[in-house]
Amino acid sequence: MFIKSKGTHISEHRGHKEMSLKNPYVEFLNPSYVYIPLVEQNTPCDVNVKVGDLVKLGQIIANKTGTFCLPIHASVSGEVISINEKMWHASGKMVATVKIKNDFTESKCEAIKPQAFQDFTQEQIVEAVFNNGVVGLGGSGFPTYFKLKVKQAMAMVIINAAECEPYITTDYALIKDHLDQLIRGMKYLMKAVSAPKGFIAIKENKKTLIQKIKLALTEEPEIAVFELKDEYPAGWEKYIVQRITGKNYHSLPSEVGVVVNNASTAVAVCQAVEENHPLIEKMVTITGEGIKEPTNVFVKIGTKVSDIIEQIGGYADNLKEVYFIAGGPMTGKSIYSDQMVVNRSLSSVVVMPKMIREDNPECMGCGKCSEVCPVWLSPIQIKQALDAKNVDSIKELKADLCMQCGLCSYICPSRIELTEAVAKAKAEVLKKR
């Protein structure tokens, strides 16, 4: 709690990331159908259209309800075939989607007219971010505009370009070619929260990109590059804030005057502010040993993943049993079928084989799980308390602090299912609240 946060080095040398960077990213922006998910962050959305409606690209077809409301846009123009098409979703469940048949005209709706502002004001930036449905593209899917609605000026904006999970390279692929948009987007964010300083946090082993960024930043004295150690979970928000500012916050970085955004989000913010371009397409890494030609794909929101995989060359030959993971291998969810659609928070799809596991020994008490936990929990003790159904113990062991990075299960030499146990324990604690 009072000690510096830490991470663990996960072997990235096995080419997990290189796999999808062999070739430059491809675009797949003409799917026959798109399925716009009507559930974001477990909240249902109100649909604005009905079957048979003709929609334009960027038209608001639904609204997310609740405190974090947000407009949901059509990513193609065409005819609404269904407003209740059940498709698999990155949350691991099937959700209702709006199925639109693409007419390939890409005709924009009026609302998407770039605004000719020279000097965007704070309010304008926030409004643009809201109107264009920008959410956190690092996997959280949290509405970005909400983060920008701060009560007082912030000290800095941090751009999270760490991308610490193995296999995922979407941020890297995007900002490599959109550095200028990244920087401008960052400046808009800084303006929106009145932050005088900005940091781009990136792993130190991305040397060429760092050079490029530094070059691009020569004109920007308020923004600097902060190099992160090559460890996991370097992309964890608390970790980055602690490393850069030295401060620990309780639940939101704004407590210590910091706003953190994903790098791809910053690019989307730039597009939203300058071009009034809604969030209707994104970069997704399709990778893993189960994919023939792993690569980054720039796709429309709502594209079916099986279509994408077919587009880029299909699955690998001689495929044995594989996991189909939405997200990264450490924190992603395994999905039952590849009939899954790209939603705004999907950053990658990893298709990887299941490792044959021999029978594993009992817990040998090495304590590596406790050593490795970034939140200083003791997973094996939580598991034992859970098995003993000792809820008081679980509470005292603060299982609710778990941020589900997966390091405990990763590091366990006996392959004990620790992350799962702690997640269950966490649910127990939260249940009783």
Added chain:
Amino acid sequence: MNDQRKLILGKEPFIRKADSPGYGTKIIMRDFILSLLPLILFAWIKNGLLPFINKDITSVWLMLYPLIFIMMGGVTAIIVEFVYYKFLLKDKNIKKTLNNSFAVITGLLLAMMLSVNTPLWVLIIGVVFAIIIGKLLFGGFGHNVFNPALIGYLFLTAAYFSVITAGNGFLNASEAIIAGATPMTVLKQDPIANVEVLIKQYGLGKMFLGFVPGAIAETSALLCLVAMVFLIIRKVINWRIPAFYLGTVFILSYIIGAFNGYAGNLEFAFFSIFNGSLMFGAIFMATEPVTSPKTPNGKIIFAIGLGVLTILFRFKGNMPEGVATSILIMNLFTVIIDRTAAKLRVCVNLKKIVFTYSLIALLFAGISIYAISAYTTKEAEPVIELSNKNQDFNNLQFKYTFTVDGQEVVVTTDHQYAISQINVDDYNTDHFRTLFLAQINANKLEHFVTGIEETKTNLIVKVSSQGFSSAIITQIIFDMDNKITGVTVNTENESYADDYNENWTLTSGHPHTVLPPLIVANQNDLSAVNLVSGATVTSNAVIKAVETAQAYVSNLSTNNNLRLTGKAQDFVTLGFVYIFRQGANRYVVNTDADYVITNAIDESLRQQLTTLINNNLFVNYIDAVEKGVGFTKLTVITGGFSSKITSVITFDGTGTMIAFTSNATNESYNDEYNAGYDPANGNPEIKIPADIITNQSDLSLVEVVSGATVTSRSILEAAQIARAYLEAQNG
């Protein structure tokens, strides 16, 4: 791909470090075993190969024994688990269970902690106990509370300590010749002073390398360190436990040392680290993952606790094994430490964190202070003053009277100055014994009675007195009126006759010739005896001896113990004469050849005397006499090495020995085990009698048969007795 069957579900994370080939529980255990190999090799070299090269052991089996011993430990462990799982638990998947149970480590470790002279069967019993009770009964791997190897070790030291320490004990063949005991045994006698002794004896370097006596494979601190570095780099053990355990012991030892003459000097601290199997325990036993805490801060608490307990047992306790017991005790606390530590790690209440850690720190500090307080307070050493030293004439023991802190303490010693009694219990401790002995050895008695011998008419008092350069033995002969009738002195080791002593010449006369008549003449006023010039110290010693004898004699009547003062065979009756004294009474008791008292004595006294007589039977005596015209034939019984020897000696009328036969068939000089005897040397029963007859005028020329010296001397004794008989007849 529409073949949904190939997509399987799972829970994140989907990658595991243990999926890569170089990582996993089995790899960790394998690395652990690897780290033991240098020590095992060292064990073989130190206890098997080197003694073999030095020819201290000769058999190849003994040379390989260390290796065989350690391997047997591992093998036995596996067999025990195999039998248990297969036949008791009817495990179907025995190979998998054994692979995941790592029994061999326990077996190896236990073997490495025992002495090289431990028999294999003891090791096997220990391993069986360790595996079954220390591990399997708890539920097998991952469930044991105590370190199984230590459980086995403690069991063996409790039940079979004498067997483990039999023979040379913890010393191997080469060490047994040089050293007396392991450093820890020596240290137990005085934890502070003996550190210097041991460092002088071995040197810190040898202790570090491991060439000191100890358990088979525990002594090398260097190899333990190497193993530790290997294990930490390979992430098999966590650095915290060895670092904090060794660090705590180091620091606390330094503190103790600083108060006792080692301030600013790390020797005492290093000594503590390198000895007593501390490094072995800290690196291989304390770090056992199942029985030590899992949380990082828990490990630190555990290790500091271990250090404190080890210091406590070494400096305050009488336990033989400080490290093993400390680890087993802390094993008990592992669970509670872990729970507390895990909660502390995530606790947001700073006050609570500080409070808990402070409590723990206080507890450890308290134990440490208790342990080392005895050595840090330079409490005034009790003032011990020697007030008197003399000999107790009643039992001939030496009595030293000390005043300790105002109290009078009498220490009794034998003639070798070994303490036999201390009359005040409080001062009967090792510490005080050492202090007393220091003073006693600096104040040895210069003259004392070594023994007495009484005959019917004389009392001979033998006195030892300190001469110029040696101890002089004087025999003073008293008659029944307590008057000195004769003095014989042996001053052959005195140096008054040396060339450098210009003061003494032949005309001065030898003290042993000159003094006796003067003493007899002036026995009531010995100051009138003139000292031999040039040998005054020697002369004074003789006179002092006589004075001591006189004092002894005048004390006789106050000694109310009924005691035997002399015995002889009555050559007339072939019975025996025993002389007893009690107080002022002197009893001359005659017995027949069967030791039955022939005097008229009242019953109670007769009982007591009979008891004393039966405790003092004659070993060498004349059994029968046959006299004839011109010859006397004597049958003499003497005590040999392991039996009685019967000699028949015949003299002619002039007193010349003409025949001598000895029957020593029950003697054991030609047994197989008596390697010193070679039949080529001759049969003592035949050779010695023959030599005696040849050299009867000077029996000192008879040489004993080597390998049968006791037998030979016994036969010579028979000749002496026969001679004495003859002289008694004639004279």
